[in-house]
Amino acid sequence: MSDIRVRFAPSPTGYLHIGGARTALFNWLFARRHKGVFILRIEDTDEVRSTEESVSAILDSMRWLGLDFDEGPTEPRAGAWGARGDFGPYFQMERLAHYQAAVEKLLREGKAYRCYCSKEELDAARQKAQLEKRPVRYDGRCRGLSAQQREALEAQGRKFSVRLRMPDSGETAVEDIIRGRVAFDNALLQDFVIQKAAGGPTYNFACVVDDHRMGITHVIRGDEHLSNTPLQMRLYEALGIPPPRFAHLSMILGPDGAKLSKRHGATSVLEYKAQGYLPEAMRNYLALLGWSTPDSQQLFEPRELMEKFDLSGCQKNPATFDTAKLQWLNGTVIRKLPKESLLAAAEPFLKAEGLWEGIARERLLAAVGLEQEKYSLLTDVPKRVDFFFKDVVYDPKAVEKVLKKEGVDPLLEGLEALLLGLGDFTQMPLEAAIRDFCAQRGAKAAAVFHPLRVAVSGRAEGATLFVMIELLGKAKVLERLGKARKQLAVAS
């Protein structure tokens, strides 16, 4: 095991969306590739917006994607799920003592100070700065408060937040693995709040304290945090600890170029699960969104992804999420699946359509495997096998195009008689008998096969005819031939 340690740190304020999943995946791949440690840390310090449901949604999503984490608090907790062993993720709300201790240290060393400014005072100062077209920046009025002044303010019942003392000049640079050196002018950075008046840590502060305590070596996160990084750099310096390496990933956009959001359709990982995507396909697709190999490889075996993933292959510019490619990938994954695995993956989707109970597993397995190369989503599976087990539903278009043709009814009548007399109802004899039938009638094979397919399955496209008929069984085939002819009689 190398000493590389990374983390994924979502806020439980909603489901795990595509962007978050990509960040989690890249961290996970990086850890696996370098035999490092991957940590999941739930940033739940926003008590108003954090919910238990979001926590479970995040855990469910990660479990589905197969992103297992390696470490967590040792005390078991309810609903815990970890990769190896009985531990859950870290929760920031369980780590408040650490933030508190760090605040006290900074206060003691004079690197941070208490600020008693009220919201109203700050708003007024901000508006004034805006009017004067000066950069909006906290003016540091509480920087030099004496102990007596502080006591006096506290005696008035004033609450205080804690701010970090920032330099007024110079610059703060971040050496980003993906973007290179990014510099920020210190004159534009303000003494920012690290502990809120209500007592809780701010995002940047908790993040730095945890990343340090957890020994994080590489912070791989979304581009939206790049602007937070100089603040965090100052915190590392104030705390006297070396900063980790940073890698900021480009954003994922919707088809219209805006940041991917709900109005673009499905953005939750779990929605994709429900739509019939496979986690392998999702991982492969997400990996390709902002990362590539020098030869632009598209298809990856799960193991291959872990072996080849590299931060140097990460893209700086944002990527647009494209469902068409995801679907294609999903299809390739489905096609490679052993039949048993395909059936297992399709099970929930079959059950949802009432295609499970009371059906012999062997028949289901055979039916599901029949058109494997045509599925692009698992939700396609029930649609293609239902006619084997449920009543036929005739596709009007197929009836119109194939069945309602001159001479079809006599053809079906002939087939009915032929199949009724056929003893061995298996693929080879079936094909021989039917081809023989074609020859006798002087009909082209296609002119017989197509009506027969529609009559028996209700649709114009489907699996190889004879395999399908065999699986359907003699009784059903005859029954449906009758039904199809009745339909024709009604129609004419």
Next chain:
RNA sequence: GGCGUGUUCGUCUAGCGGCCUAGGACGCUGCCCUCUCAAGGCAGAGACCACGGGUUCAAAUCCCGUACACGCCA
């Protein structure tokens, strides 16, 4: 408004000064295979490398500016 980041086929991308009359993949079109639909195979259309200046014998690749997009802060 300030700061930051980005800009190669519709989309994901290769490219890191000459191999680029820009390569691959999805999607699209056509052909082949074929009992249909797929899958597979083959072929094709599709990018004046955002724009404008430089630097250089030579730029998609380096530098500067502009535009646009996105993010963060307010």
